[in-house]
């Protein structure tokens with residue numbers, strides 16, 4: 711179900727080739743936005759842009775590299791003539807299985823996680839804010855995670871980075887709110903993306919174990935999917951989300967509720 715509430719809005723999505731970002735690009739385009747799909751996986755982003763249709767195009771970006779982030783942002787700005795919104799969503803999830811605990815982790819895992827998942831979000835912020843202030847109604851949505859405030863025995867680097875993203879969003883909302891920028895956070899719970907579905911098909915037994923594990927902890931009829939998040943991001947980037955600033959949206963089927 712879509713509408714035209716983002717008609718003409720110029721939005722860049724960092725981390726758009728697969729999963730939540732890919733679903734968001736398609737949802738934003740379906741609601742009338744002009745979208746730049748930025749990702750380190752340019753083939754994936756190009757395919758997503760083609761599927762999204764409308765005025766969507768793809769650019770390469772490595773969000774851990776300041777020059778690359780600036781270049782991708784400038785490409786979006788020069789194509790659209792400005793920028794009204796950004797979804798800063800990219801994360802390097804390849805090292806997450808080695809993100810064991812605070813004593814055991816290799817510091818290279820910490821460094822890589824912070825370089826992309828936190829410092830990368832700061833670099834994207836620095837690139838887009840000067841353009842969003844010119845818009846007069848600029849909006850940023852960051853993707854963090856329920857792990858930032860859930861408390862988990864594993865993946866401390868990931869959770870630390872995501873907690874930092876929450877702090878960054880609140881800072882941006884407070885610092886540039888008077889200049890028309892809102893900054894909010896999407897904090898997903900466990901979400902079965904298309905890529906995860908493929909991986910699960912390849913290992914059905916383990917997939918069932920994890921699906922049962924998360925279902926037991928989720929007071930809902932099903933697990934989350936990428937599209938559940940895309941609609942929330944679209945709302946936060948639209949006029950419907952205009953009065954929301956510095957908020958963290960836990961989109962998780964209720965899995966962090968306490969009795």
Ligand SMILES: NC(=O)c1ccc[n+]([C@@H]2O[C@H](COP(=O)([O-])OP(=O)(O)OC[C@H]3O[C@@H](n4cnc5c(N)ncnc54)[C@H](O)[C@@H]3O)[C@@H](O)[C@H]2O)c1
Nearest residue numbers: 725727728729730750751772773799800801855898900901
């Ligand atoms: N799927 C979940 O269960 C879940 C839960 C909580 C939070 N999240 C968060 O949601 C966001 C999207 O995750 P997803 O599940 O869709 O995973 P995903 O791996 O499908 O998406 C991440 C995207 O970021 C891109 N990326 C990785 N490193 C990059 C870099 N250096 N520069 C630019 N792009 C880069 C990838 O190519 C990919 O397109 C992430 O921030 C993730 O931490 C996901």
